[in-house]
Amino acid sequence: MKPIFMTYTRGDLINLAILLIVGVIVIPMTVSSGYWYTSILIPWLCLALATIGQQIIMGYTGQLALGAAGFMAAGAFACFNLILRVPGIPFVGALLISGLIAAAFGILFGLPSLRVRGIYLMVATLASQFFIIWMIDKFGWFKNYDSSGIITAQDIVILGKPFTSPIEMYLVIVAVVTPMTLIAMNMARGSTGRNWMSVRDMDIAAESMGVSLLKTKLQAFAISSFYCGVAGALFAFTYLKSLEPVAFDIKLSFKVLFMVILGGLGTINGAFIGAAFILLFPVLLNYIGNNVFHGAIDATIISAIEQVVFGVLMIIFMIYEPLGMAKLWETIKIKIARLFSKT
Amino acid sequence: MADQLLFFIEVVVGGLLAGTMYSLVALGFVLIFKASATFNFSQGAMVFFAVLAFVGFMQDFNVPFVLAFFLAVGLMVIVGLCTERLVLRPLMNQSEDTLLMATIGLGYVLEGLAQAMWGVEVRRLDLGIKDFPIPWIADNLKLFISAIDLTAGIVAFGMIIGLSLLFKYTKMGLGLRAVADDAGAASSIGIPLKHIMLLVWSAAGVVALVAGMMWGARAGVQFALVDLALKALPVLIIGGFSSIPGAIIGGLLIGAVEKVLEVYIGPFFGGAIEGWAPYVLAIFFLLYRPEGLFGEKIIRRV
Numbered sequence: 001m002k003p004i005f006m007t008y009t010r011g012d013l014i015n016l017a018i019l020l021i022v023g024v025i026v027i028p029m030t031v032s033s034g035y036w037y038t039s040i041l042i043p044w045l046c047l048a049l050a051t052i053g054q055q056i057i058m059g060y061t062g063q064l065a066l067g068a069a070g071f072m073a074a075g076a077f078a079c080f081n082l083i084l085r086v087p088g089i090p091f092v093g094a095l096l097i098s099g100l101i102a103a104a105f106g107i108l109f110g111l112p113s114l115r116v117r118g119i120y121l122m123v124a125t126l127a128s129q130f131f132i133i134w135m136i137d138k139f140g141w142f143k144n145y146d147s148s149g150i151i152t153a154q155d156i157v158i159l160g161k162p163f164t165s166p167i168e169m170y171l172v173i174v175a176v177v178t179p180m181t182l183i184a185m186n187m188a189r190g191s192t193g194r195n196w197m198s199v200r201d202m203d204i205a206a207e208s209m210g211v212s213l214l215k216t217k218l219q220a221f222a223i224s225s226f227y228c229g230v231a232g233a234l235f236a237f238t239y240l241k242s243l244e245p246v247a248f249d250i251k252l253s254f255k256v257l258f259m260v261i262l263g264g265l266g267t268i269n270g271a272f273i274g275a276a277f278i279l280l281f282p283v284l285l286n287y288i289g290n291n292v293f294h295g296a297i298d299a300t301i302i303s304a305i306e307q308v309v310f311g312v313l314m315i316i317f318m319i320y321e322p323l324g325m326a327k328l329w330e331t332i333k334i335k336i337a338r339l340f341s342k343t
Numbered sequence: 344m345a346d347q348l349l350f351f352i353e354v355v356v357g358g359l360l361a362g363t364m365y366s367l368v369a370l371g372f373v374l375i376f377k378a379s380a381t382f383n384f385s386q387g388a389m390v391f392f393a394v395l396a397f398v399g400f401m402q403d404f405n406v407p408f409v410l411a412f413f414l415a416v417g418l419m420v421i422v423g424l425c426t427e428r429l430v431l432r433p434l435m436n437q438s439e440d441t442l443l444m445a446t447i448g449l450g451y452v453l454e455g456l457a458q459a460m461w462g463v464e465v466r467r468l469d470l471g472i473k474d475f476p477i478p479w480i481a482d483n484l485k486l487f488i489s490a491i492d493l494t495a496g497i498v499a500f501g502m503i504i505g506l507s508l509l510f511k512y513t514k515m516g517l518g519l520r521a522v523a524d525d526a527g528a529a530s531s532i533g534i535p536l537k538h539i540m541l542l543v544w545s546a547a548g549v550v551a552l553v554a555g556m557m558w559g560a561r562a563g564v565q566f567a568l569v570d571l572a573l574k575a576l577p578v579l580i581i582g583g584f585s586s587i588p589g590a591i592i593g594g595l596l597i598g599a600v601e602k603v604l605e606v607y608i609g610p611f612f613g614g615a616i617e618g619w620a621p622y623v624l625a626i627f628f629l630l631y632r633p634e635g636l637f638g639e640k641i642i643r644r645v
Contacts, residue, residue: 064443115633123580126576127619130619134616134619250573307458308452311451318441318445322441
């Protein structure tokens, strides 16, 4: 699967500027209802960041890993423990160290990728998913010996100022996600990303061209789980506002996988599109259930329908557009541009 | 000492019998992999879908046991037919990873459909076999072996023998092996590819149904079956993806090892290591023997 973007054009920079203005100025000024922040914008950006992580390992490096939620859990609990146990640690510092801890797990569980690929690797990464969650669950230290199983996350404090309202949390997330996205884009189009993609497209050929498989794969695993770790910490501290291992079960891993595939393999903006779709579609279904059928359909049925639709979409995209919604969006843009150039 | 030894044997036998359930799920997987080189990630969902339909027919429509069984078999054939027509045929000659992801989607569809049709609550499945030690064995050998485990073991063993014979000695089996070896060449000499695929997916569906019935009788028919079925993946890695005996032995091995680890090592770590032990075991196998115990060696070229 070929990448879509290789270079920045002027248009990309203008797009970036517009997005930043909308994200940092327009949204905080116009949207005042907490619902939009707590239920849509915050989880969207957090999950999009995790999806970028999964994208790096799956979309760019072609390693079929299925353990994003495990690394997210590692990041979340690392952040919790750092803030709890290291007095005076700045939040951003804790966030970065949690990312690094998740990256260490990523390297450890990425080791099998040096020998195996495809579904074999998927099974090996499933080990990380189950092991990390089990470890956090069974050793009381990680949860600060809390017996209830659900721990409230600490408040985010940056330079002495607490960021607790939805809009403040949203701004914190934007401040983290924006640079990380830009760095991911740069890595993807630079030599790092080209190495990843050469490993993805034909690892044996890449190796004979002098690309070190060991270094490239482990690097991809490390960076991928760094992103997942930071995303997990943000997810727990701003969206869940609590820490419980169950929140990071295999279902979340599958969700992130779907975001990558539906959004488009090997694109960074696909991560955002995919995350938005997976997050918003259930909201839409619930809305239809409540307002069109007036609650006549049971909530469990709605979530079952949601699963069916995701599954069907996954199959349809695999058959007709393996590059996902990001590619679809590109095609539509080109068609619109042609329409205008004709007139 | 004798007591400890007896207890150890009990743990191992219990593990082996539980392992046959993993074997049953893995078996369905191997069938499909052999015929179409597709990693069918939805096998676990098929287990759930099949047994939930079976229980649903019995409980919601008061269909007798045998009829419900055949209705569920029929349903699985339809699922196989739709899968072949709507998923596999359009994706013919695509890469393995693409097919794998399509079957993940298929798994989601099956799980969702099953829950939309039959609801999400846990259902009891009574096969008339109880989950308590068989008195005769308990009295004479002093081993406590659950009746349902033993039944599952016997059923699994029977299915394995049947399928192995089918593969080895029938014309259909020969065709199957030909398709597995080289689908293009097989169809060029007139082996009906579509029929073979349909047959294989239906057979996998029936295997899934039986596996689901055994599991459901033990732990109730519920969504957790899908997660349990995931454990068939390490089984396959240990046994090899293309080997029926491999699926069996892998299942037995995983079953026994996870039980022994859980009982003897688990307490030091607060228990519940069953959840990840099979996967870690699989990783060790991957490092030393990536093709599994009985699998064919994979050679990749540029």
